[in-house]
Amino acid sequence: MPDSTAPDTIAPDATAPAPQKRALITGITGQDGGHLAEFLNSKGYEVYGLIRGQRNARKEAFEAEFPYVHLIEADLTDQTSLIQAVLTSQPDEVYNLGAISHVGYSFRNPQLTADITGKGVLNLLEAVRIAGFAEKARFYQASTSEMFGGLDYNRPGAGYNEESLFHPRSPYGVAKLYAHWIARNYRESYGMFVSTGILFNHEGERRGLEFVTRKISNAVAAIHLGLQDHIELGDLYPKRDWGYAGDYVKGMWLMLQQDEPDDFVLATGETHSIEEFLQLAFAEIGIDNWKNYVRQNPEFMRPAEVDILLGDPSKAERVLGWTRDVDFPGLVKLMVQHDIKLLSPGK
Ligand code: NAP
Numbered sequence: 001m002p003d004s005t006a007p008d009t010i011a012p013d014a015t016a017p018a019p020q021k022r023a024l025i026t027g028i029t030g031q032d033g034g035h036l037a038e039f040l041n042s043k044g045y046e047v048y049g050l051i052r053g054q055r056n057a058r059k060e061a062f063e064a065e066f067p068y069v070h071l072i073e074a075d076l077t078d079q080t081s082l083i084q085a086v087l088t089s090q091p092d093e094v095y096n097l098g099a100i101s102h103v104g105y106s107f108r109n110p111q112l113t114a115d116i117t118g119k120g121v122l123n124l125l126e127a128v129r130i131a132g133f134a135e136k137a138r139f140y141q142a143s144t145s146e147m148f149g150g151l152d153y154n155r156p157g158a159g160y161n162e163e164s165l166f167h168p169r170s171p172y173g174v175a176k177l178y179a180h181w182i183a184r185n186y187r188e189s190y191g192m193f194v195s196t197g198i199l200f201n202h203e204g205e206r207r208g209l210e211f212v213t214r215k216i217s218n219a220v221a222a223i224h225l226g227l228q229d230h231i232e233l234g235d236l237y238p239k240r241d242w243g244y245a246g247d248y249v250k251g252m253w254l255m256l257q258q259d260e261p262d263d264f265v266l267a268t269g270e271t272h273s274i275e276e277f278l279q280l281a282f283a284e285i286g287i288d289n290w291k292n293y294v295r296q297n298p299e300f301m302r303p304a305e306v307d308i309l310l311g312d313p314s315k316a317e318r319v320l321g322w323t324r325d326v327d328f329p330g331l332v333k334l335m336v337q338h339d340i341k342l343l344s345p346g347k
């Protein structure tokens with residue numbers, strides 16, 4: 001017999017904690033994926049991440065460092081796996097960080113770069129729609145300063161902002177520009193909450209060894225410990241607006257907490273050459289004459305170079321309240337000290 005005194009509906013308990021938010025991250029095994037997983041976990045999110053390949057070399061180490069992340073097998077080039085990933089994770093927020101992200105590699109593998117870095121975004125946006133999450137899930141697209149191209153005529157004195165012209169100079173930059181516009185198109189066409197972060201270079205202890213800053217910090221640490229006697233690099237004159245990855249993932253999250261989706265530049269507003277990075281990195285181990293340890297190798301030069309990148313983060317600072325904790329000397333120090341520790345015997 002039903003209890004006739006029971007109320008028809010149960011009033012919501014105002015004291016109950018808000019339901020745990022769920023985030024799906026592509027590219028979770030990469031630099032930003034690690035920082036973002038850590039950050040979202042600290043905010044109480046249930047974190048899901050895509051892992052690709054039948055035996056991903058990063059899986060074991062990733063699981064040891066991030067035991068709270070639920071890994072889902074999927075690939076940005078495989079639409080079915082992406083739909084399944086959305087259905088499994090039931091996300092409130094989707095962060096699309098997965099990509100071929102190395103500019104030099106993209107010159108050697110331009111079609112693969114187009115498929116993953118470019119069309120992969122379309123596959124993921126469609127997966128969100130097909131799985132029925134177009135209204136529920138907020139979407140972050142990892143756009144890049146490489147879309148600007150660093151050409152003189154295209155550079156406003158105060159740095160690139162959200163209104164600057166695009167002129168990508170690599171297959172990577174071109175693929176990212178497609179990704180940027182298809183993401184914006186889904187916002188405009190379907191009313192999806194899609195925000196893009198146009199991020200300038202950001203580095204740190206999780207940076208891949210194929211990128212110049214980590215290649216340098218790793219080599220400087222190895223030279224300090226007597227494991228290596230020089231480093232081979234390409235061009236040393238290019239300048240980049242280098243920040244710390246841990247600061248930048250907070251900006252990504254802030255973009256998805258706004259009332260409306262939008263596009264935001266994240267940058268430091270400073271630009272430094274590779275030579276300046278080298279000088280500070282070698283100074284960290286007490287070496288002034290760093291040129292004696294550096295050899296140029298054309299293998300590391302690119303068919304077209306982005307000479308200088310400088311960003312203007314004022315919109316993100318004003319609208320998102322985004323701030324940074326690590327400055328350029330602090331970044332170099334953090335990376336070199338981390339690599340000395342990592343390479344030290346019995347660490
Ligand atoms: P990253 O360390 O190179 O990580 C890239 C990630 O993409 C890895 O987890 C990789 O997984 C994944 N991936 C590659 N191909 C995939 C595929 N077919 N399907 C699914 N996942 C795939 O890059 P990051 O520095 O963290 O950058 C994150 C995102 O921000 C990227 O989209 C990058 O282009 C963009 N971005 C980076 C910077 C920067 O300075 N770091 C600046 C602007 C924009 P595996 O482990 O399987 O290889």
Ligand code: F7E
Pocket residue numbers: 101102103104144145146199200201202210211212213215232233234235236238239240274300301302305306
């Ligand atoms: O090169 C020069 C190279 O590969 C920086 C990615 O995260 O940021 C990154 O792209 C500069 C270039 O980063 C070597 O020619 C000299 O001028 O560290 P990188 P990147 O190309 O700026 C943007 C914003 C992204 O979106 C990308 O995903 O350093 N350089 N010698 C060298 N670069 C490398 N990798 N290796 C060298 O030996």
